[in-house]
Amino acid sequence: MKKFLNEFKEFAMRGNVLDMAVGIIVGAAFTAIVTSLVDDILSPIIGLLVRVNFSDLVVSIAGVDLKYGSFIMAVINFLIVAFVLFTLIKFMNKAASLGKKPKEEEAPTTKECPYCKSEISIEATRCPNCTSYLP
Structure with missing residues (x-):
């Protein structure tokens, strides 16, 4: 059992595991910011344009409420996060390639x-x- 715990400790303290944990925490915080942006800013602006509050978009079927407005906001959340990650990765790849000289033949x-x-x-x-x- 002691050997197992030592192996687990060695695994958990590796640099890439800690980097991944930090990335997940930062990603969760970023998702909270994007969710707030969509729920508190974009949703009301879109609601002004189409004159509908998305949080009020609900369909009742046999006494069950289907909140499809919340689903639309979740899709917008996903698209914003995906776009920001795409542009961030594209920027990082471009920045990494700036320092490299093209390989001469x-x-x-x-x-x-x-x-x-x-x-x-x-x-x-x-x-x-x-x-x-x-x-």
Whole structure:
């Protein structure tokens, strides 16, 4: 049992596990901000434009309330979070590639023998395979 607990402690204290935990916590906080943005700002603005409060959009079927307005707001929440994450990842990838220089193509070190079609050194004057003199 002690070995199991030591292995678990070693796993939990690895850097990437801690990074993932921090990412999840920050993501949850960001989702709360986006939810507040949608519920408190965007929903009322959209409601002004279409003259409907989305939280009031409810269908009652056999005494059961289906709050499809809340579902519409959840979809808008998802789209905003997905868009922000997309732009953030795109920005991070672009920023990471700015510091890198494009890889220069190396000069060829081999060539093909015109007679036997084998690969030989570019400096060769005679093919080691077919012994032909090279131009």
